[in-house]
Amino acid sequence: MVEHFFIARPVSVFISFAFSRYRLREKLFISWVGLRGSVPIVLATFPITAGISDADNIFNVVFFIVLTSVLLQGLTLAPAARWLGLAELN
Incomplete structure (x- = not known):
């Protein structure tokens, strides 16, 4: 990853x-x-629709990892923009 x-x-x-x-x-x-997260979440639904046992656990793990990744990355957006000199200060 x-x-x-x-x-x-x-x-x-x-x-x-x-x-x-x-x-x-x-x-x-x-x-x-x-953009992040949409593809892994969609792919994680395939085992559910195929009726694979414990597919809901797979989906939950994928969803949690994507959500955590997006939240952590979101917290770094403003510092990254400032570091790259792209932030506009009001």
């Missing part, structure tokens, strides 16, 4: 925005902020 945050997501963002006018700092922030 760590590889996803620090390697796969930034690489995919930089490839996707290769010809955009975004600056390096903006691309770094986008790679940190990106």
Whole structure:
């Protein structure tokens, strides 16, 4: 999972925005902020619909991990924006 945050997501963002006018700092922030959690939660519903035993436990674990990850990352958004010089102070 760590590889996803620090390697796969930034690489995919930089490839996707290769010809955009975004600056390096903006691309770094986008790679940190990106949409998270929907795919693992949807995939965790497949065992439930297939009737696999203990599928509800699998779903609960996946949901908890995604929720915790999103909450922890959300707490770092403002500091990351400030660190990258992207925050606008009012």
